[in-house]
Amino acid sequence: MxxxxxxxxxxxxxxxxxxxxxxxxxxxxxxxxxxxxxxxxxxxxxxxxxxxxxxxxxxxxxxxxxxxxxxxxxxxxxxxxxxxxxxxxxxxxxxxxxxxxxxxxxxxxxxxxxxxxxLEAIALSEPGAGSDLGSVRIKAVADGDSFVVNGQKTWTSAAHVADHLLLLTRTETGPKKHEGLTLLIVPTDAPGLEIRGIETMEARTVNDLFFTDVRVPAANVVGEAGQAWRHLMRGLSVERLIIAAMSLGAAQRSLDDVLGYVKEREQFGRTIGSFQAIRHRIADLATEIAYCRSFVYDVAERIDAGEEEQLAREGSMAKLKCTEVAKHTALEAMQMMGGYGYAREYGMEGQVRKALAPPIYGGTNEIQREIISKSLGL
CATH class of the missing domain: 1.10.540.10 (Acyl-CoA dehydrogenase/oxidase, N-terminal domain)
Structure with a gap:
């Protein structure tokens, strides 16, 4: 565009x-x-x-x-x-x-x-419900003008720095697992809520959440009780575009940094960027990123124009492609930088660590492929 x-x-x-x-x-x-x-x-x-x-x-x-x-x-x-x-x-x-x-x-x-x-957080995944969100088991039981919540969530991004959780709970049990789910707003300082960080290869981002008789006012229901699955769908589709845009920026940063490096680093009497093997790898990365950028902004433009009928499929396509390109770019850049790619001073090791998680969160890329293939009638 x-x-x-x-x-x-x-x-x-x-x-x-x-x-x-x-x-x-x-x-x-x-x-x-x-x-x-x-x-x-x-x-x-x-x-x-x-x-x-x-x-x-x-x-x-x-x-x-x-x-x-x-x-x-x-x-x-x-x-x-x-x-x-x-x-x-x-x-x-x-x-x-x-x-x-x-x-x-x-x-x-x-x-x-x-x-x-x-900051705000969304609590969806559980120890037994990741990609299969319809299997959530955390319970919110009506009690007068409140709900009482008991259970556990995991892999909850930003809960430790957020003001509230948008919490996916089960308020009813029926024949269809996607029914009877309700979204509740839970303040992160609510009595009975414990937030415990999960150690990963990055700075603290994700958390385990433990709910013990956490009381939430009925006024904190978002949308209609029992209809959370329908309420979540558009948000999750837009989330994939959000992740795609961030991955696009990460890929561009990796390319910028390795490009600066190969233009200055000399071996065998000339810059390593003058070797065809390096030039062609850089050319391939630049091409992939350019195509990702065109697609991301095409999808964003369609959303702004109200053309959302293809958002689920194209949001998944954008997330799938951009996260894979960001990971590939960071790994390629590390290889081209040799030992310096591992040094914190040069930043590429951090780019690699950050690029490994996006193909997993926001719906794994395997799930994105399922969404895309189903939209094509398979």
Whole structure:
């Protein structure tokens, strides 16, 4: 697609911000306690002051009232710029469900907070229910004007830094596993809720959640009780586009960094970028990224035009392709950088670590292939 002058200026401004605030390893370490944190309140606050958080959220809820094209430009640029705002995308995914099914009060509180730099989380997976979300077992039992929640969630991104959880619970048991599911808003400081971090190869991002008689007001139901599966579907489709845009930015960052390296690194009396084996690998990566960029913004443009009938399939296609390209680009870049690719100073090892998770979360890429194949009548 062809971006407008305003969209181009916006993307440039976000890139310039990242270059000024978090371009160097020293800057990022200062913002993230030496790389141990995935999110920087300082950066989130600055982005909120600029009016860039929630750029696609309607103005009446604190956003800029732009579209998914602008949101993808922001996500791509901040991912490329290594801005430590990982949890923002989780809140943006939750926002899709609140926008369509939340009450006015819920929208003002949750969406308004997101635009001001507050964070939100979504609690879906359980120890026995990952890709098969219809098998969730956590129970929310009606008790007067409240629900009492007991059970466990796992792999919950951003729960430790979020204000609320958008919690998928089972309120009824029926013949069909996707029926009887309800979405509840649970404050993360609710009595009876324990949030325990899961150690991974990255900064703390995911958590186990334990619910022991957690009382949630019935007013915190999002949408209609028992209809959570239907309420989640659009949000999950948009989530895949969100992940695709972030992976696009990550792939571009890996390419930028390895390109700078091969132009300067000399062996056998010349730069290694002058060897055909390297040049052709770089050319292949650049081509893949260019195709990903065209597709991501084509899907975003269709969403903004109200053409959502193909969103499930094309969102899955975008997520599948962009996450695989980001992983491939980071691994190829590490190989071309040799030993320096493993050194934290050069940053590529961090790019590799970050590129390994997106093909798994937001619906594994195997699940995306299933969605795509079913949409083709298979």
């Amino acid at each position: 062809r971006f407008t002058e305003e969209q181009q200026a916006f993307a440039t401004a976000v890139r310039d911000f990242c270059d000024a605030e978090c371009a160097t390893l020293a800057q990022r370490d200062a913002l993230t306690d030496g790389g141990r944190l995935a999110n920087s309140p300082q950066i989130l606050a600055k982005l909120a002051d600029l009016g860039w958080l929630g750029v696609s959220i309607p103005e009446e809820y604190g956003g800029a009232g732009a579209g998914m094209v602008e949101e993808c430009l922001f996500l791509e640029a901040t991912s490329r710029g290594l801005a430590p705002i990982t949890a923002y995308s989780t809140g943006l995914t939750a926002a899709q469900t609140y926008l369509r099914y939340g009450t006015e009060q819920q929208k003002k509180e949750i969406l308004g907070g997101l635009c001001r730099g507050r």
